[in-house]
Amino acid sequence: MRAGVVVFPGSNCDRDLAVAFEQSGAHVTxxxxxxTTLPTGLDIIAIPGGFSFGDYLRCGAIAARSxxxxxxxxxxHAGGYLLGxxxxxxxxxxxxxxxxxxxxxxxxxFVCKPVELKVESTENVFTVDYQEGxxxxxxxxxxxxxxxxxxxxxxxxxxxxxVAFTYCDNPNGSVxxxxxxxxxxxxxxxxxxxxxxxxxxxxxxxxxALLFAALTxxxxxx
Amino acid sequence: MKARVHVMxxxxxxxxxxxxxxxxxxxxxxxxxxxxxQGKVIDLDLAENDLAKVEATVREMCERLLANTxxxxxSMEIG
Numbered sequence: 392m393r394a395g396v397v398v399f400p401g402s403n404c405d406r407d408l409a410v411a412f413e414q415s416g417a418h419v420t421x422x423x424x425x426x427t428t429l430p431t432g433l434d435i436i437a438i439p440g441g442f443s444f445g446d447y448l449r450c451g452a453i454a455a456r457s458x459x460x461x462x463x464x465x466x467x468h469a470g471g472y473l474l475g476x477x478x479x480x481x482x483x484x485x486x487x488x489x490x491x492x493x494x495x496x497x498x499x500x501f502v503c504k505p506v507e508l509k510v511e512s513t514e515n516v517f518t519v520d521y522q523e524g525x526x527x528x529x530x531x532x533x534x535x536x537x538x539x540x541x542x543x544x545x546x547x548x549x550x551x552x553x554v555a556f557t558y559c560d561n562p563n564g565s566v567x568x569x570x571x572x573x574x575x576x577x578x579x580x581x582x583x584x585x586x587x588x589x590x591x592x593x594x595x596x597x598x599x600a601l602l603f604a605a606l607t608x609x610x611x612x613x
Numbered sequence: 614m615k616a617r618v619h620v621m622x623x624x625x626x627x628x629x630x631x632x633x634x635x636x637x638x639x640x641x642x643x644x645x646x647x648x649x650x651q652g653k654v655i656d657l658d659l660a661e662n663d664l665a666k667v668e669a670t671v672r673e674m675c676e677r678l679l680a681n682t683x684x685x686x687x688s689m690e691i692g
Contacts, residue, residue, distance in 0.1 A: 452678065484683070485681065492683040492684045495630060497627070497629050498629075499629055499630065499633055537629075539626060539684055564627075
């Protein structure tokens with residue numbers, strides 16, 4: 392399984408993501424934001440956390456219009472798999488590949504702590520190895536993680552099983568406690584919590600490891 | 614030609630920063646503030662001088678980058 396990790400100026404979780412993929416057995420290639428084409432043969436592209444372009448204008452807005460993102464959008468439209476974590480989730484909403492938007496946290500504070508998540512949907516390659524309703528502990532670290540979408544969109548996401556994770560105790564004001572959402576074809580996942588920051592006990596928990604293991608397994612045998 | 618773009622959160626979207634400013638103003642003793650909304654002003658200086666062309670271009674800039682129309686609305690002043 393070959394994963395590409397996109398690197399923007401200000402990305403700071405690209406290495407963590409690469410390590411998480413490598414630990415699950417994937418081969419990882421870093422992709423620079425100024426590139427206009429993706430390496431051939433990628434099975435999934437991951438957009439890491441961080442503060443791409445200093446969060447100027449809006450979080451993820453500039454990154455979403457960078458040269459590589461045109462190729463990333465084409466990759467998704469052709470049925471490719473994408474994972475966006477934290478700033479990566481913001482980038483994916485800014486490209487329009489995922490619905491809604493991430494606003495400033497309702498309490499206006501940067502929140503950095505492990506939180507409890509509930510797995511809402513397992514009918515996708517990202518969460519297939521978890522149980523529906525399973526509780527996970529995964530770290531968050533963001534100032535703009537307040538997921539917002541109109542009522543109709545939220546109802547559709549819930550109805551179609553496209554809410555991947557919810558917060559058990561909402562840390563940022565997200566509508567319907569949403570922590571992660573899937574695209575209509577369930578091949579694009581955006582989430583604010585950092586599964587790559589909990590892949591081995593030394594990090595305080597390993598609940599994120601199954602996500603990478605499931606992905607590598609699914610995309611290797613696909 | 615100069616253009617000024619105003620970007621505001623849509624009225625249906627809660628503006629936590631505006632709320633914080635409202636509380637801070639109240640703590641300074643300003644009374645009767647019913648609502649505060651915080652937005653952005655973006656000034657553009659464009660080589661083009663044709664009003665219709667500038668209007669169309671700035672609108673496209675707003676739609677494609679300057680505003681996130683999922684949560685924000687925009688208006689512009691040109692000239």
